[in-house]
Amino acid sequence: MIRARALIAAPLLVAAHPARAQQVDDAQAWWQLNGVAPISKRVRLTLEQIMRVSDRQGGLYQTEVGTLLGYKLDDHFELGFGYRRVGGHNRQRDTDEDRIRQHVVLNFGRFVGRFRVDERFRDDRPGVGIRIRPLLRYNLPVGRAKGLAVFYSHESFYMPNSTVWGQRKGYERMRNIVGLALPIAKGVSADVGYLNQYRLARGTSPATMEHALTVQMTLSMKAHSVPKVDD
Template identity: 25%
Template sequence: MRFIAAIVALSAAAFTTPATAQEEDFNIWLGQFATINATDDVYVRVEAQERFTNDADRLGQLLLRSLVGYRINKDVNIGAGYAYILTDQVGPDRLNEHRFYQELNVRLLSTEGGVTLDSRTRLEQRTFEERENTSWRLRNFVQLRVPISDNNKLVAYTEPFFDLNETGIQRGGLSIWRNFVGVSIPLAKNIEVVPGYLNQHVFRDGQDRSDHTANVNLFMTF
């Protein structure tokens, strides 16, 4: 029953946004993620994400990210990495972001029936070619995976973003909250695609924005 309650809570969060007036946008986000096991303990992760915004009419953001990780044990691993993000907003501003980050991954729950609950805590240092100062941000990702058939799992996650300082880029405090519900579909050994719905609520000093996103991610392990 606790697993079912967690699913319901995450699903409700994904489709619920504050009742205040807000801007809304439809997006399509695509992602490709590859994990390469260098040794039993050391791994490399690379990824690319393409985010089509403004009613999915244009490529609003391109993200390229890499990480080197170390498995402390079967349930805990740590890593550090670098990401380049090009944000092409509507209007004249284009932002080139160089992001360094560190993360801690912990498996909180694993049952014989295949239910897993995972946490990822990530600390980011964000610098921009067009801006001064470094923006510090903390984000905590919690994901639940529950078997719903012999080959498929329900995937649900929630991830709040907290700005740790105020800069020309970020406002400070809770800035973004993402919630996702989808289904994993295996394509081959160690390869799966996870389509689903993602809601991104952006908290702003003025009117908030809610992004309704068709999200499709491809995961590969080598």
């Protein structure tokens, strides 16, 4: 009986090993700095700077600089429109692109949602890549300190079209973060956590599992209350 079970299990183990080998793991670190300035009671301007490093990509592989204009409809809904310049470095040198972004943010207490649409333009090739990014975040307050909370967020990336420069239509990846929201000082806060990003195998590219330390610091100048979401 034992020998029979071994004969049955052996082909399954052999078949499972190549599939597992096709997944690539990568250790990363992501930093983001946001500066928020209120223009009026309902309008705010956010300046963003992002830097990402990776073992697999040979160090610094992406920087992003952007602006975002937010309009607060009421306590639960906010509209946003912005631009971001993305620079590729080291093994990602040919990935420079411009992005135009629109989103709506929904704030209902501990739950925050965001529905974002990106239009992506590459420097070297024609075509516009559309990307849809729904996000849901849950914040659980901890202790008595205002703003101190444990949070979890999930974001999905769906491409409704393909482009000549490499975007492929379909579900591309998911991004999950668990971390701690920290009030540091008046107008200064940070989100520190573990980020797990899974990219599906597409074309000749294998599936990729990225593990990252993520730190997002926000500096607010007398800003009205706005929900925090990951980016």
